[in-house]
Amino acid sequence: MAPSTSPPRHWLFKTEPDAYSIDDLARALRQTTCWDGVRNYQARNFLRDDVQVGDRVLLYHSNCDPLAIVGTLRVVRAGYPDHTAFDPREQHYDPKSTPEAPIWQMVDVRLIQKFARPATRAMLLADPRLKAMAVLQRGSRLSIQPVTVDEWQIVHELAGATDR
DNA sequence: GCCAACGTTGGC
């Protein structure tokens, strides 16, 4: 496959902080982790085909209080097989996925910054410029979502954070 | 706790 020449892109990754939070990442070795456990084909396709090293990610805390974008990550390794699917002891074990024929993908991410003031869902919903943002749409379930440059910048503005 | 939205499964 020919190397892509497109510029780094922007994404939003969801996580339930009870399972894995931005503070967990801040404490991790080199503030880096593999983003495992994605078990949705559309999200898998983004990880496999589109997420590139250097891409930046808004980290969203779901299923918690407060709901918020809590910081940013950088992709440091592109898609590769999610080996947690092979292990019956893992929560996201999938017997259909094997080392010989892996189904699920993960990427590695490193913390860029934890927002001192998270951009809460209420703040995001209140900004008319974010009307089309995927994570704010009713019924949005996709855990890996593309984000536009405008959305990326507006989120930083709302968080009072420097775009790094 | 409720429930709408969405994805997956499996009978036919």
Next chain:
DNA sequence: GCCAACGTTGGC
């Protein structure tokens, strides 16, 4: 291939 049943996600 259709679609009903079921399970999960995730905001409220």
